[in-house]
Amino acid sequence: MAEAKPEKKNDRVTIREVAEDAGVSVAAVSKVLREAYGVSESLRSKVRASMNKLNYRPLASARGMRGQTYTLGLVLPDIRNPFFADILAGVNSALERTQYQLMMGTSHSQGLAEEALVEAMIDRQMDGIIMIGTTEYMDRLGSIAKQKPLVTIGHHAETSQLFDTVNNDDQLGARLVVKHLLANGFRNIAMLSLASTTSTILSERELGYRREMIENGLGENINIIRAPQTLREVQIAARRLLEGPSKPEALFCWTDFIALEVISVATELGLRIPQDLAIVGYDNTMYCDFAQNGLTSVDQSGELLGLQSARLVIERIRGRAEAEHFVVTPRVVARSSSKRSAV
């Protein structure tokens, strides 16, 4: 409680002090730091010893002025969706033994525009950016990619050469849901989608749903409801559908998060699940396993998606110029919310 403010920054060890302590030049220390070529073993060990002794940690901003900041930016549309926790686990595990540190930012949840967040990350010298479930248009993504290495998760742009994408096969995922519901005797299947003009994963899922319905002669039962992501809007849309004249036998929800809300609405309306209404989600998040939900869902390996995105963005940083597009094959994980023992 004695010496308060003065040491606020002065206690920070700089590369110069390390150099002096080791009896070498600043440039030499920098080389050791970056694990660059052309450093003798003896110089390296001398410098390493001084670094440890002085407890030296380089200042990322200073490094960023000329080189890298060793920071990766992760853009999330909304921290509430539990699926993002799975992705994050994968990203973090990929970064574990590297020098890179992840910094996250959320956009929609508080009205902060996604574009403003990405700009903030560029201004903060992120070495690379991973965007989850972006709502940006292609030209905008291209312009971001020209400034920083970019990987998107949950956005289909497999023809893009400017950035990498990581996805599951959303069209297939939706088809598998319909197949699963049909196999369990449900034929009047509706889909609860997201009101979005730019989401390519949603258009793929809708397409898969449509096609599979049509191929099974159920084209007349196709019913896609689109609602914004807020709980209130979802609740209103679900209520309207389930109380209305065209109440379906089964409802395919675009993400677990929303499906849980539908389970809640259905329960309040006194509907039994799955007898009166089967429900299927997407993402197979941890909440699906809870007995009170028992939610059938599509597993797209969020952790794997996260892992791959980190790998790809680091490769880009290291110079890869050709785009890579990673795709996971999804699978249905059946639980009580959609299993009808007897048709």
Add this chain to the structure above:
Amino acid sequence: MAEAKPEKKNDRVTIREVAEDAGVSVAAVSKVLREAYGVSESLRSKVRASMNKLNYRPLASARGMRGQTYTLGLVLPDIRNPFFADILAGVNSALERTQYQLMMGTSHSQGLAEEALVEAMIDRQMDGIIMIGTTEYMDRLGSIAKQKPLVTIGHHAETSQLFDTVNNDDQLGARLVVKHLLANGFRNIAMLSLASTTSTILSERELGYRREMIENGLGENINIIRAPQTLREVQIAARRLLEGPSKPEALFCWTDFIALEVISVATELGLRIPQDLAIVGYDNTMYCDFAQNGLTSVDQSGELLGLQSARLVIERIRGRAEAEHFVVTPRVVARSSSKRSAV
């Protein structure tokens, strides 16, 4: 698709270009940027015009070399707990009209030590740091606070002069839970707490639970089970308790997230809620409202906590040296998981 890499950074407008365009000095532009004193209206408007015309955005790292980066760091122990989304909403809304940008990092979820994350944020020149549910010891927090303005959420250190704290009254919250359960006819009340040697919010909640039980002559019924935060450990602990000889009538869980897991286990065991087991959580997160959970919980206004923490950390950055400790009064939000119509 023509001019690819070369412009990768060259397209960035610098303060020098703005100065040239406006016909003033670089220092003058800097002053306008920082909204510093001693700039004439005419110079300011000239500079502003050039900034807009050239679409100038300052580089945070460069600013950080001498001044601030206008970046705040938020340390989360785990992105999975939905309570953090509420806090985040508050932080973001407080930052909305400021120059500050929030960057989050998670620690425990992937084995990354909290300490390493905080160091990474210091190395990246965060102007201030907000730590949620920290597990660091007091001396370590003091040492962080000496390097950067620090505010903790969910950590009791009301006597600290080195950093600010934002909390709800956890002891009271626990007392209210016991009172509520007693009023609903439950007397054999157990508590599911977190296995942690450093969490002060847990020790406060445990203390409140103990005291309220004792003051109601139920000292003999006190039963605190402590489990790590992983779903598996919670499941094992819950199973053991609910299948064992000392199965309680009611279980107070330290956070909603864990209570939802207990609802799942109880449901699997065929227990009716609340007839066979009443359950109460803490944090009053959105999942409590879902009909399949109907979870009674303690509201501690996560959004308000977040808002205050952002306010306090910015005040610290601006020079406030005396500590402030903000405390919210919690309240019980009763739902079906704990309401017994007839005793």
Add this chain to the structure above:
DNA sequence: CTGAAAGCGCTTACAG
């Protein structure tokens, strides 16, 4: 293999 010097884009005293 090693080092001296310039420079990244800002802010900060200090003159005028």
Add this chain to the structure above:
DNA sequence: CTGAAAGCGCTTACAG
């Protein structure tokens, strides 16, 4: 009120 110069802590060519 305005500006020239130094400097923040690194990396990057470029010599030696």
